[in-house]
Amino acid sequence: MSAPDTGDRTPGAAAGSQSSLATALTPVLTVAVSLLGLCLLWGFAANAWPSRAFPGPGQVWQVLLAEAASGDLFYHLGATLGRVAAAYVIAMVVGSVIGVLLGSYRNADRFFNPWVILFLNIPALVVIVLAYIWFGLNEAAAIGAVAVNKIPNVVVTMREGARALDPNYAEMAAVYRFGPLDRIRHVLLPQLQPYLAAASRSGIALIWKIVLVVELLGRSNGVGFQIYLYFQLFDVAAILAYTLAFVAVMLVIELLVVQPVERHATRWRRRPA
Amino acid sequence: MQPVGAAVPLRVDIAEKIFRSAQGVSITALRDLSFEVRQGEFACLLGPSGCGKTTTLRILLGLDKDFSGSFQLPEGGSNRIAAVFQEPILLPWRTVEQNVRLALPKSLRTKNLDGLFDTLGLAGMRSLYPAELSLGLARRAALARAFATEPAVLFLDEPFASLDERTAERLRHLLLTVWSARPTTALMVTHNLREALMLSDRIIVLAQRPAHVLGMFDVRLPRHYRNTQVMSDLLRSFHQKFPGVA
Numbered sequence: 191m192s193a194p195d196t197g198d199r200t201p202g203a204a205a206g207s208q209s210s211l212a213t214a215l216t217p218v219l220t221v222a223v224s225l226l227g228l229c230l231l232w233g234f235a236a237n238a239w240p241s242r243a244f245p246g247p248g249q250v251w252q253v254l255l256a257e258a259a260s261g262d263l264f265y266h267l268g269a270t271l272g273r274v275a276a277a278y279v280i281a282m283v284v285g286s287v288i289g290v291l292l293g294s295y296r297n298a299d300r301f302f303n304p305w306v307i308l309f310l311n312i313p314a315l316v317v318i319v320l321a322y323i324w325f326g327l328n329e330a331a332a333i334g335a336v337a338v339n340k341i342p343n344v345v346v347t348m349r350e351g352a353r354a355l356d357p358n359y360a361e362m363a364a365v366y367r368f369g370p371l372d373r374i375r376h377v378l379l380p381q382l383q384p385y386l387a388a389a390s391r392s393g394i395a396l397i398w399k400i401v402l403v404v405e406l407l408g409r410s411n412g413v414g415f416q417i418y419l420y421f422q423l424f425d426v427a428a429i430l431a432y433t434l435a436f437v438a439v440m441l442v443i444e445l446l447v448v449q450p451v452e453r454h455a456t457r458w459r460r461r462p463a
Numbered sequence: 464m465q466p467v468g469a470a471v472p473l474r475v476d477i478a479e480k481i482f483r484s485a486q487g488v489s490i491t492a493l494r495d496l497s498f499e500v501r502q503g504e505f506a507c508l509l510g511p512s513g514c515g516k517t518t519t520l521r522i523l524l525g526l527d528k529d530f531s532g533s534f535q536l537p538e539g540g541s542n543r544i545a546a547v548f549q550e551p552i553l554l555p556w557r558t559v560e561q562n563v564r565l566a567l568p569k570s571l572r573t574k575n576l577d578g579l580f581d582t583l584g585l586a587g588m589r590s591l592y593p594a595e596l597s598l599g600l601a602r603r604a605a606l607a608r609a610f611a612t613e614p615a616v617l618f619l620d621e622p623f624a625s626l627d628e629r630t631a632e633r634l635r636h637l638l639l640t641v642w643s644a645r646p647t648t649a650l651m652v653t654h655n656l657r658e659a660l661m662l663s664d665r666i667i668v669l670a671q672r673p674a675h676v677l678g679m680f681d682v683r684l685p686r687h688y689r690n691t692q693v694m695s696d697l698l699r700s701f702h703q704k705f706p707g708v709a
Contacts, residue, residue, distance in 0.1 A: 362552045365524050365544065366566040366612065376565055380556040458556040458592045 245427040254431040262416075263435060269412040270436060273329075273401045277336035278393060284337065285344025286386065290378075292345065293352025310342040314400050318407055327408040336400045343396065344389045351385030383455050390448065398440060472648045473500040473523070473616050478532035479673075480518060492518045493530070494673035500616070505642065505649045507659035509708075510669030516652040517549075519674065520620050523650070537615040537648075543568075545614035547622040551605040553593040560589035563608045576611055582641050583607050599630040606638060610645050619651035623658070635661060639686055656708075660697045661689055668705055680704060 229247050236246030257263040292299040292306070321335035355378070363377050379386075405414025413436050420428040480493040492515040500506045508516050521527040523534055524546055536544060545566070553562045560580075564572050580586050583603045593601055602622060609617055622638075623631035635658060642649065653659050659666045666680040680701055684693065702708075 358548070358550065358552045359554065361524075361526050362546075362548070364526060365546045366608075367543070367568070368565065369569070372565060376554060376557060380554070383556075458594065 242424070243426050245430065249427045250430045250434065253425075253427045254435060257428070257431060257435075263432070266411055266413050266416050266432070267435060267439060269409075270398070270401055270405065270414065271439065273333055273336065273404070273412065274394070274398045276333045277340065277397050277401065278390075280333065280337040281340035281344055281393060281397065282386075282389065285341040285389070286348045286382075288341070289345040289348025290352040290382070293349040293355075299349070306342055306345055309338070310346070314339045314403060318400075318404050322408045329409075332401075332404045332409055336397055336404055339400050340393055340397055344393060347385050347389040347392075348382065351382045354385075355381050380455075387452055387455075394440065394443070394448075398436065472502055472537040473650060474535040475499070475519070475523065476532050476534060477519065477522060477530055480515070480522065480527075480530040480532075491673040493675070495675050496532075496669075498667050498676055498679075500648055500650050503646055503648055504665060505651070505663050507663040507666045508650065508652045508669060509656060509659045509666050510654060510674060511671055512654050514669055514671040515674030516654070516669060517620055520546075520618055520650075520652050524618060543612050543614045544616050544618065545609040545612045546618040546620065547602075547605050547609050549621050549624060551593070551601040553601060553604055553608075555593050558590050558592055559585060559596070559604045559607075562593070562604060563611050566608045566612055568612075576607075579607055579611055579641070579645075582644060583637060598626055599634060602626065602634055603637065606634075606641060610641055610647075613645065614647055617647050617649040619649065621653050621655075622651075624653075624655075631658075638662065656698065656701065657694065660694060660701065661686070666701075668708055677708070678705065 233246045233248070236244055236249075254263070292302060317338050318332075318335045321331040321338070325331035325334070359377050359381065360373075363373050368377065401412070402414035402417065405412035406418040409415055413432050416432050417429050420426075420432070475496065475498050477493050477496040479491065479495075481489050481491050483489045496515075496519060498506075508519065510516050518527070522530050523536075524544065553559070554565070557565065560576070563576060567574070577586070580589060583606060585600070585603055585607055588596065588600060588604075593604070596604065605622065609619075619638075623634050626634065639662065651659075651662065660682060663682060665682065668677040668680060669675070670677040682689075682697065684697075689697070
């Protein structure tokens with residue numbers, strides 16, 4: 191759950207600054223070398239089997255630069271990112287509330303559990319198609335369809351979280367008359383944090399893949415729309431360029447947003463040396 | 464209710480408390496349990512393990528509403544209650560000081576707690592997280608939280624039971640120190656007779672299954688007279704009055 195960061199947890203007082211810097215850089219270097227190796231392997235394979243359907247990393251890079259220069263890349267990345275963010279927020283909020291309620295009330299859980307299983311097993315494609323038919327080819331239908339696909343997963347994870355709540359904390363809060371907001375902020379959410387993190391992690395990855403399908407089927411911008419366009423043109427280099435660009439964006443979000451937030455949320459787990 | 468209600472902050476009249484298991488077995492834990500705790504008094508509920516002391520306390524704390532009978536907490540003014548549980552139950556994701564302040568009503572959140580932290584020897588630990596505290600320090604933080612609220616009644620549920628005897632002894636003295644500095648009506652549950660004799664003004668002796676009051680034992684001596692010699696005298700007279708208890 192917590193990110194394997196060696197850097198800020200080891201007290202650097204005893205260790206020399208040089209060796210602690212090396213320790214901090216080792217994971218970064220490992221990732222860089224690993225990705226470089228993948229690129230080399232890809233380039234080698236593309237050279238060995240030259241084909242229009244299998245461009246090398248150089249060609250993809252050229253397309254990426256061209257799309258970035260024209261501004262298309264950022265426009266479509268932005269459109270997709272906006273949909274991912276909206277669907278993510280809706281799915282997390284709605285799924286968490288339903289999940290915690292089901293985890294807290296056994297009878298409600300017994301009644302609604304079949305619904306959860308039903309929605310868990312409805313293919314994403316069906317939800318998207320139905321949403322477009324019922325609500326039209328618009329932004330609300332697109333984002334709603336993605337959220338509905340994700341909500342059952344969040345419900346299942348958060349239901350586990352609610353079942354694992356320690357009743358002692360709730361009783362302490364009752365005796366000391368914590369207000370409802372204090373209970374949510376200081377008692378409930380910190381206990382649910384690992385489950386929220388798990389739901390977020392799997393959520394972002396799943397959501398952006400579904401967003402691409404939504405865009406392919408019924409929007410006129412976004413990474414999914416571009417991939418569909420270049421599929422019809424049989425332009426594999428452009429397809430890969432858009433895919434890699436978006437994966438890179440998601441990686442940056444993971445490193446700059448998700449992991450720091452998680453480190454902040456779990457800072458109390460630090461043990462004395 | 465009656466005007467006398469103000470002088471008696473805690474009046475307990477539990478007719479019956481029955482536990483029903485899922486298999487349909489029912490156990491009567493408490494029957495006709497009645498007692499009072501007077502204003503400013505430190506009373507102990509003494510009884511063997513499993514006799515229903517914690518059950519009684521949970522009812523008084525409002526955590527268990529499935530019983531017949533009634534109890535009365537002080538009316539008007541500060542009707543806040545505080546509790547020190549068997550485990551400290553500090554929020555692990557909040558510091559010692561945040562844990563204490565969160566228990567206070569919003570209007571008192573920023574009040575000065577230096578004296579209280581000093582008395583309990585927690586002055587340097589306010590910004591630590593509970594995981595960084597020893598068992599004894601965590602108990603002190605739980606005491607700080609309880610006394611910070613300046614409760615009308617303080618409930619203690621064997622707060623030192625899971626500690627080694629030396630730490631427990633130190634904490635009992637600390638409890639007396641902070642309690643005499645911030646006097647409040649207190650009801651402590653314990654199965655430890657020596658602890659009850661050392662801390663309380665009056666011991667409410669419980670009989671087992673279903674729990675009811677066997678009798679009262681007044682400890683009229685000022686606490687600073689309760690040295691080893693006096694304690695063995697107290698023990699002897701307690702055993703004369705309640706043969707076979709504890």
